[in-house]
Amino acid sequence: MNILEKLIFPKKPQCILVWKASLKKQFPKSNQFFYLANKFVQCRPKNFKKEAELIVMGKVFTTQQLQLLLNLLNKQNITCLQLCTPEKIVDITGIRLLLNAFPVRLKDSLGKFVQQEKLDFALRISFPDFSKPGLVLMDMDSTAIQIECIDEIACLYGVGEEVATITKDAMHGKIDFNTSLRTRVSKLSGASLTLLKQVADAMPLMPGLNVLITQLHQAGWKVAIASGGFHYFADRLQADHGFDFCIANHLEVKNGVLTGKLVGEIINADVKARTLAKLRGEYRILREQTIAIGDGANDLLMLQSAGLGIALHAKPIVQKQAHSALVNLDLQGVLFLLSLTHQTQWC
Numbered sequence: 001m002n003i004l005e006k007l008i009f010p011k012k013p014q015c016i017l018v019w020k021a022s023l024k025k026q027f028p029k030s031n032q033f034f035y036l037a038n039k040f041v042q043c044r045p046k047n048f049k050k051e052a053e054l055i056v057m058g059k060v061f062t063t064q065q066l067q068l069l070l071n072l073l074n075k076q077n078i079t080c081l082q083l084c085t086p087e088k089i090v091d092i093t094g095i096r097l098l099l100n101a102f103p104v105r106l107k108d109s110l111g112k113f114v115q116q117e118k119l120d121f122a123l124r125i126s127f128p129d130f131s132k133p134g135l136v137l138m139d140m141d142s143t144a145i146q147i148e149c150i151d152e153i154a155c156l157y158g159v160g161e162e163v164a165t166i167t168k169d170a171m172h173g174k175i176d177f178n179t180s181l182r183t184r185v186s187k188l189s190g191a192s193l194t195l196l197k198q199v200a201d202a203m204p205l206m207p208g209l210n211v212l213i214t215q216l217h218q219a220g221w222k223v224a225i226a227s228g229g230f231h232y233f234a235d236r237l238q239a240d241h242g243f244d245f246c247i248a249n250h251l252e253v254k255n256g257v258l259t260g261k262l263v264g265e266i267i268n269a270d271v272k273a274r275t276l277a278k279l280r281g282e283y284r285i286l287r288e289q290t291i292a293i294g295d296g297a298n299d300l301l302m303l304q305s306a307g308l309g310i311a312l313h314a315k316p317i318v319q320k321q322a323h324s325a326l327v328n329l330d331l332q333g334v335l336f337l338l339s340l341t342h343q344t345q346w347c
Contacts, residue, residue, distance in 0.1 A: 009066075014063050015062060016066055016095060017088055017093060019066075019086075033082070034048070034081065035070055036079070051099060053099070053125070054110070055095070055340055056069060057337075058094065058328060061093040066095065068117070073106075079100060084098070092336045096340045102123075106123065120324075120328050120329050121324070122337050128291060128307050132289060133289065134216075134221045134290065134291065135221060135223075135279055135280060136221060136223045136292075137272075137290070137291070137306070138225060139302075140229050142171075142295045142313065143295050145233075148164075149203075150167060151164045154184070154188065157188060159188070166183055167184065170296070170298070171296035171315050172317060173317050177269065181228065181249070185260055191257060193257065199233070203237075209241065223243055224243055224245035224275075225237065225246040225247070225248065227247070227249075228249065229248050229249065231247075234247070249267050269297070269302070272294075273301040275302075286307075290306040291306055291308045292308075292309045295311065295315065299311075299318065300317075308337075309324070310322060310323065310324045310325070
């Protein structure tokens with residue numbers, strides 16, 4: 001086994017991309033690096049078998065942070081791992097690691113590490129393959145867009161504080177979603193449709209949304225919305241930004257004003273998960289090629305039903321139970337994850 005005796009990590013922290021270029025000069029013929037017993041080796045160790053995949057990423061990612069990460073993994077009894085080549089996509093830098101073990105407490109330890117280092121991570125047995133067809137199903141409010149539309153309508157109508165309080169409790173899973181939605185909608189009785197248009201015209205997109213949709217479509221993926229919000233806004237997003245499908249709640253309207261009631265089935269957690277299964281069948285997508293993205297308790301079933309469930313700027317209960325949580329990054333982080341999933345070597 002070829003153990004690399006030269007100093008691999010620089011004495012002073014540097015961007016891992018600079019470190020990557022340095023290694024390429026030192027070892028121009030190497031196309032793989034493993035980390036075994038606190039040493040770098042170039043040859044694949046005997047009996048190495050991948051049991052999990054880890055992607056760590058951030059706006060800044062240094063060699064010092066990578067060292068700390070490798071030390072953490074070693075303390076978690078991951079005795080060998082393979083390093084894939086570090087990458088930078090737009091303004092996000094990160095690395096994919098193939099691990100020979102998947103300890104039960106690893107996710108919790110990584111969560112504390114990335115919080116301290118202002119990084120994000122995703123840990124799975126395997127990730128969706130971006131080179132094959134897939135499906136992304138996302139929530140709308142506070143996921144595809146940066147606001148909760150019902151709170152914005154309520155604010156314009158003069159009932160903002162009481163509606164926002166109910167919304168917050170519902171997102172944290174403290175109130176049944178169906179009940180909370182009916183209660184909030186009832187407080188909008190008499191509101192003019194012009195208020196909805198005012199909110200829709202000013203909807204702030206979640207950063208990275210358009211580039212994510214563009215790249216997904218170029219890769220042959222489908223992208224859809226399943227929202228506990230309202231069709232008025234989801235339809236606008238679909239028309240303006242090219243979503244393949246959307247489902248959301250319908251507000252009852254009479255004579256140009258809201259009645260304070262809903263029409264049809266409420267889009268709750270069960271319906272969102274059911275929508276994922278329905279679209280998988282219609283688009284003929286394997287479960288392992290599906291990604292769900294959301295931020296509230298109403299998204300949990302959908303996140304857990306997908307091949308990869310991503311909590312985006314989510315409530316604590318959602319971060320804890322989702323497969324992955326993006327805390328510091330936005331939807332560009334999803335694209336970064338997908339872009340690294342086919343990578344297996346150092347290049």
